[in-house]
Amino acid sequence: VRVVESGGGLVQPGGSLTLACAASGVTFSPYALDWYRQAPGKQRELVAGFTTSGSTNYADSMKGRFTISRDGNRNTVFLQMNRLKPEDTAIYYCHGNHLNEDYWGQGTQVTVSS
Numbered sequence: 793v794r795v796v797e798s799g800g801g802l803v804q805p806g807g808s809l810t811l812a813c814a815a816s817g818v819t820f821s822p823y824a825l826d827w828y829r830q831a832p833g834k835q836r837e838l839v840a841g842f843t844t845s846g847s848t849n850y851a852d853s854m855k856g857r858f859t860i861s862r863d864g865n866r867n868t869v870f871l872q873m874n875r876l877k878p879e880d881t882a883i884y885y886c887h888g889n890h891l892n893e894d895y896w897g898q899g900t901q902v903t904v905s906s
Contacts, residue, residue, distance in 0.1 A: 793815070793816070793817035793818050793888075793890065793893075793895050794815065794816045794817055795813060795814075795815045795886050795887070795888055795895050795896060795897040796813070796814050796815075796886075796897055796898070797811060797812070797813050797884065797885065797886045797897040797898070797899060797900040798811070798812050798813075798814075798900060799811040799812050799900060800884060800900030800901045800902045801901075801902070801903070802903045802904075802905065803876055803902070803903070803904055804904070804905070804906050805876060805877060805878055805904055805905075805906055806875055806876065807876050807904070808872070808873060808874045808875075808876065809873050809876065809902060810870055810871065810872050810873070811827070811870065811871040811873070811884055811886075811900060811902075812868065812869075812870050812871075813825060813827070813868065813869045813870070813871075813886030813897060814867065814868050815867045815868070815886070815888050815895070816867065818890045819866060819867060820866060820867055820888045820889075820890055821866075821890075822842060822846060822862070822866050823841070823842035823843060823844050823846070824842075824888050824889045824890060825841075825842075825862065825866075825867075825869045825886065825887070825888045826838065826839075826840060826841030826842065826860070826869075826886075826887050826888075827839040827840045827841070827860060827869070827871045827884060827885070827886060827887070828884070828885045828886075828887055829880075829882035829883065829884045829885065829902075830882055830883050830885070830899075831879075831881060831882040831883075832882075834882075836885070837851060838851055839851055839854055839858065839860075839871065839884065840854060840858055840859075840860035840871060841860065842860070842862070848860050853879075854873075857873065857874050857875045857876075858871060858872065858873050858874070859871070859872040859874075860872075869886065871884070873902070876902075876904045877904060878904045878905060879904075880902060880904050881902060881903050881904050881905070882901075882902060883899040883900065883901055883902075884899060884900050884901075884902050885897055885899045
């Protein structure tokens with residue numbers, strides 16, 4: 793099983809980025825791929841994910857700014873990030889759960905700075 797993120801980079805405050813996550817090796821359930829992030833000196837935290845009913849959920853600080861979506865084959869998810877702030881600087885990880893096994897990507901760096 794492989795989980796690979798892409799799309800990180802350097803962006804100015806107020807800018808936007810879209811991250812992509814491509815998973816292979818198994819077919820994840822529609823709600824089983826989500827995004828986490830880890831800032832320097834902080835614990836890894838959930839950014840966005842899907843509920844079992846198919847709706848989305850977000851950490852409070854990302855609501856209204858970030859949007860998680862997936863494509864039709866379910867093994868690719870995206871994270872659209874708008875109005876980025878310096879405190880959004882972190883390594884962003886894609887995470888998947890399949891049959892109670894956790895799979896993580898290598899992470900992609902997002903730096904928000906002027």
